[in-house]
Amino acid sequence: MLTQRKLTLFLIMFVSTKIHHNFMQIPDLPNLIHYAIPFFVATVIIEVILTVKVKMEDYQYKDAATSIAMGLGNVAIGLFTKTMVLAVFYFVYHTFHLFDIPFTWWAWILILFAEDATYYWNHRIAHTSRLFWASHVVHHSSQKYNLSTALRQTWSGSFYTFIFWIPLVLIGFHPVLILVQMSISLLYQYWIHTEMIDKLPKWFEFIFNTPSHHRVHHATNPQYLDRNHAGIFIIWDKLFGTFEPEVEKPVYGLVKNIETFNPVKVAFLEWFYMLKDVFTSKTNLINRIKYFLKPPGWRHDGTGILSTDMRKEWKEKQQSQV
């Protein structure tokens, strides 16, 4: 039961992030993404110059403009959702947490790995459950792959995907520690969205998520579908069986591309299609609910084609050719 005392305590804790919690000195929550914006602008421009002048290739400015608009929208929405998420995390933290993990050097090492494993599972589920895919699909909707693609971020995900990080709060990682690490992970993932970097030294490709690994993640080639969900460390994909190395040239985008540069459509089209399936399909309640939970492509009448089907077909073709 939420007593009035508890609620007051929570509000006091939330209003100031500079509170001394027992032995704990809690730093301010820096908005790392805001500080990184000038760096994003400079590097996107450098990549445009390198693509057009050095590689003599086309650069699709319209596509990049949509990605940048999605990024700006995401940052603007984040002004609200970050406060909301922090409030929820604080509430959970002050209701229950297992350990008092202090702000020390080893806590940052722990959170680096714990947050990255959490990111991996959040991202894997974002690809296999349509309720989460509806917001994550935005990041995959470009048919190009460059630094601007990294900025193509969801407008709806930050309202609810934070639930995956709640276990970290329950373990006892401080909400500020978790939110800072979430931003660090997002910043790390920026530079891997490029075709300018081929393959990095073997040891680096072995441990870290790299441009090569993430190109696979953005590709629609059947063998690449729903692979390499890593954030910072690629080890989780290798550990949990979703790793695929980059061999064939990736074809970027979605299995069924959305063919629009309108940011509002990019943000909400899949929500529209999902809700249409939920509410207009002539089927029972269980199947309607399944439209939220099942992977993209699933149909209640069994006619849907999933990424697992496409990969299976590709594998069988490969084997028959040997």
Ligand SMILES: [Zn+2]
């Ligand atoms: Zn993804």
Ligand SMILES: [Zn+2]
């Ligand atoms: Zn990406």
